[in-house]
Amino acid sequence: MLKNIVKSSELHLMNEVQFLCFLLEEKGELYATNVFKVREVVHYTDVLTKTEGEDNDVVLGFITMRGESIPLLDLRRWLFFDPNNALVDLREYSIDSSKYLIIICDFSGYTVGLRIHSVKRIIQRNWDEVVTGTEYGFQKNGKVIATTKFDDGKIVQVLDVEKMLGEIFPMVNNYETLNLQTLEKIKSNKIILLAEDSKPVAKSMQIILEKLGLRYYSFPNGKELLQYLKTENDIKSIGAIITDLEMPIISGFEVLKQVKENDTFNHIPVIVNTSMSSESNISLAKSLKADVFLTKLKPAELEYELRRLLEGK
Template sequence: MVSKIVENTELHLLNEVQFLCFLIEEDGELYATNVFKVREVVHYTDVITKTEGEDNGVVLGFITMRGESIPLLDLRRWLFYNPESKVNNLKEFSINSSKELVVICEFSGYTVGLKIYSVKRIIQRNWNEVITGSQYGFQKNGKVIATTKFDDGKIIQILDVEKMLSEVFPMVSGDESIGMQTLERINSNKIILLAEDSASVTKSMQFILEKFGLRYYTFPNGKGLLQFLEQSDNVQSIGAVITDLEMPVISGFEVLKQMKNDKRFQHIPVIVSTSMSSDSNIQMAKSLKADAFITKLKPIELEFELRKILEHTSL
């Protein structure tokens, strides 16, 4: 299955993406995640180490893959999980399957296993065919980040796995985390532009930038950011651009390519913020002249890069 993945560089040059499509219940709705966040798909037959307490949450326990202990999450339970509720008995929403079919994902420096019902297949789409938000009415409490269509026209709901990580493991991106508490003000009056399609990551990034005391504008994809640059009458006021790589409509790779090939904007430092673990993503971004790289949900990395860029370039 994963062997069918096209080389990253070819996809990025075409502004295209691949999604692993799957079901979480028999004859149910189609869901997907970016295939470059997927390390492997396995039928897990070994022991699952149960978590302490009652078996009613999103985390089913821990599986062991090649000596690595990985938390196993029931994806269907997460869709019904409300982090603001004190009562979350999710047993009735469990995936009903006799086999442990697990998607091993790597993103933002973390590895998790996602229990699903069955795999459909990998599809390839241009980012223009990916619709941000819940245009087709699938709200899922903001857990669906975008939609696209399967070959038969059926809607595919693309899940916000970064939101899943922050909801199930709030210590990863919580406002009171150690990484957040150590952040200090950055002495600069320049404006930061942020392109990020995940609402949960955007919220965390806004909190971080406010801790720095910086002014900023946020955009749900690269198109909005590039339009802002085109319409700006004071490009010198922009201190840095922070962009995700994989985004609907216009990706971060296209943002890099357009900015660094335009004399008006090529001087603006571009920081790539990515949850991808693939080295090819970084190599591609480097070839497009990215100035720095940070891992999503790692505020200390962002502080280091912004401080280096901004503290000697105030207006």
């Protein structure tokens, strides 16, 4: 199935995205995740090393893939998980299957296994066909980041796997563990424009920028950042743009393309800050004249690049 994945560079240039669609119960709702977070889908038949204590939370244990120990999460349990009440027994919400069908995901520098019930297939959609937020009423405590339509018209709910990572492993998005102690203020009055659709990552980025003493405007996608840029009268006040790559409506690649092709603001440095750090993404970003490519979140590296760009050091 993963052979059907189109290269990310081709999709981004068409402003399109591919989703791996799956079920969490036999006749349940359709869910999905972006295929570029997916390494592989496997039927796991080897040993599952269970976590200590009772088997009642989201983490089922650890699987071993090619010598790598990977935490295994029950994705259906997570839908009912409340990080403010983490002691609730979630076993009644478990994936009901004798097989271990697992999506291996890589993002934000972490690898996790997500247990699901069954796979439907990969669908390809233009971002115009993807609705961000909860327009169709699927709240799921903010765990659904967007929705689109399957071929038969059924709603597909795109899960926020980065939110999941932060909820299950709080140290990932724990602002106190961002290693901000070494950061020092950057002497600049320039404004930083930030495009990031993940709320936890956006919050972390904002904390870093505030620690650096920089002014910033934050946008949930590339479209809103570009709209601001095109209506801003004082372009000289903008010191740099920081953008994610995978965003709804307009991707970070399109932000790069439009910024660097516009004579009015092609001088503004663009920092790509993303969890999608494959060689194809790096190559495409460089071909579109990205000034910096970072894997989020690395405060010290971001400080270094911003200081170099804003202070010339």
